[in-house]
Amino acid sequence: MDIADVKGPVLRPGDEGYDNERAGFQALAQHRPDVIVGATDAGDVRAAVKYAAANGLPVAVQATGHGMPIAAEGGLLISTRRMAGVRVHGDTARFEAGVRWGRVIEEAAPHGLAPLSGSAPSVGAVSYTLGGGIGLMARRHGYAADQVRAIEVVTADGELRRELPGSALFWALLGGRGNFGVVTALEVGLVPVTHLYGGGLFFDRVAEAVHGWAAWTQDLPEEMTSSVAVISFPDSPELPEPFRGRRVAHVRVAYVGAREDGERLLAPLRAIGPRVVDDVRTMPYTESGSIYSDPPGPLASHNSHTLLRELPPRAVDALLGTEDALLELRHLGGALAKPGQAPVGHRDALYTQSTISRLTPGADTADARELHARVRESVSPWSTGGRSLNFLYGGNTDPAQVRLAYEPDDYRRLQELKGEWDAGNLFRLNANIPPA
Ligand SMILES: Cc1cc2nc3c(=O)[nH]c(=O)nc-3n(C[C@H](O)[C@H](O)[C@H](O)COP(=O)(O)OP(=O)(O)OC[C@H]3O[C@@H](n4cnc5c(N)ncnc54)[C@H](O)[C@@H]3O)c2cc1C
Structure with missing residues (x-):
């Protein structure tokens, strides 16, 4: 099996299609591999990995680019977008x-x-x-x-x-x-599950809304999962009128159950105050992407996060006292706190706290890093110190951060297994766990 047998495109810098193939959701930085294999099936992936190992090229993988951990400089990128079954x-x-x-x-x-x-x-x-x-x-x-x-x-x-x-x-x-x-x-x-009672509620009294959401999450059944983001919208004519130039709190809810029960549970949240928009409704699961309405991308952003064990009013005040970044809190607990088969760390955390700075492609991230450090410091009294692997992206995946996503015993075992399965760290252009 050789790279010449690959059925998909094999692209090198300067080739037509190279730039399109390496582009993805995250636009802050781009992979610049020596070679890209546009894999069409497992056989193509095998050929690519064998070629990389034989030629001493580290391997990166990209499906959509939403979670780009590190921009590959050199090496071999396996692009999986054609593997669509x-x-x-x-x-x-x-x-x-x-x-x-x-x-x-x-x-x-x-x-x-x-x-x-x-x-x-x-x-x-x-x-x-x-x-x-x-x-x-x-x-x-x-x-x-x-x-x-x-x-x-x-x-x-x-x-x-x-x-x-x-x-x-x-x-x-x-x-x-x-x-x-x-x-x-x-x-x-x-x-x-076929339907959810879910959607978004936008409040422009931001402090009241975030405090109200935090208090509301103290006593909820497992069937209710929610989050809040504080977003400053630009004064752009491209935005719908209610959002232009506004700083809002966007509460997102997804309730697995009957509409009447969901409405009853939401009543204290709706009582927080007037909503700029409230589109919570019964929806088929196929419409569930509208609950967050995440941007379609590509998007250049610097991201960081931490996990919190609690969210008392003082923690909300501390967060809201920090600068104008996009802040997000997701409510954890419930079934997430139960033991499971996967080595996911910090199952006892009750909230994620993410900070997202929108930047221009290629921008220097020094200011954003400083700002994010200040935000993390502001909530440090309530932090578990942990991370969630999925939210480690956008320029924030050094091995010290990655280690924080695991319980110490699990991390040690993962390092041992890395030594057994990939002692040469061929797969290192990722959220890397170096071999023991
Ligand atoms: C807008 C947005 C919304 C999100 N929402 C959520 C959410 O609600 N919940 C949540 O848990 N996470 C969420 N995430 C985080 C997301 O789950 C991670 O960033 C995830 O890694 C993205 O995977 P991807 O394939 O889309 O991205 P990619 O950038 O293509 O992949 C990310 C990394 O995963 C590895 N990888 C990809 N494919 C493979 C493979 N086949 N084999 C081995 N390694 C592979 C590679 O190291 C790659 O660099 C969100 C991220 C964004 C940007």
Whole structure:
């Protein structure tokens, strides 16, 4: 098997199609590999990995670019966007490496089922799942990684393997994602959900709204998963009138249950004050991307986050006292706090706190880094010190940060397994776990 046998395109700098193939959602920086393999199937992935190993080229993988951990300078990039197969059988979905959640949602819906997808249907289903996966129904159904039933992967020796629960490599891939190989397909369990009572509520009295949301989350059933983002919209004619030039709190809710119960639960939230927009409604799961309405991209941003064990009013005051970045809080707990098969750390955390700075492509991130450090410092009394692997992207994935996503024993075991499966760290252009 040789790179000449690859069925998809093999592209080098200067080739037509090279720039398009390496482009993705994150526009802050771009991969500049020596060679890109546009894989069409597991055979292409095997050929690419063997070629990389034989030529001493580190391997990067890209499906959509939403989670670009580090921009590859040199090396070999495997682009999986052509690996687009999805099949639903019983309550299991099998999907290939390049599939976005939107496709899985569409395929599952006619069976009365839904995947544990997240805010954006355009995110890649494989990487999201192997990074933990905090979905719209997370407090009810837990981490997506705990629902994985089989993993097909090409390891550093170029072999294609099918790993099942119980194998050490299966466990390592559930937490270590691309550190142990290139995953070509996943099989995951689906849940019997056809509709949500969900949507967004926008408040322009930001402090009242964030305090009100934080208080509201203290006593909610698992069926309710929610978040709030504080967003400053530019005064742009391209935006709908209610948002132009406004700083708003955007509360996003997803309730798995009957509309009447959802309305009753939402009443204290609606009582916080007037809403600029309130589009919470019963919706088919196929419309669930409208709850967050994440931007379609490409987008240049610097991102960082931390996990919080609690969110008292003083923590909200501290957060709101910091500068004008986009701040987001997601409510965890519920089923996320239960033990599961995946080495996802910090299951006791109750909130994620993310900071997102929009920048221009190629911008210097020094100011954003300083600002993010100040935000993290402001909430440090309530932080677990932990990270969530999926939210480590956008220029924030040095190994010290990655380590914070795991319990110490799990991290040590992952390092040992990395030594067994990829001692040469061929797979290092990622959220890297160096071998022990
Ligand atoms: C707008 C937005 C919304 C998001 N919403 C959520 C959410 O609700 N919940 C949540 O948990 N996360 C969320 N995330 C985070 C997201 O799940 C991660 O960034 C995830 O890694 C994105 O995967 P991707 O394939 O789309 O991105 P890519 O950038 O293509 O992949 C990210 C990394 O994953 C690795 N990788 C990708 N494919 C493979 C493979 N086949 N084999 C091995 N390694 C691979 C590579 O290291 C790659 O660099 C969101 C991110 C964004 C930007």
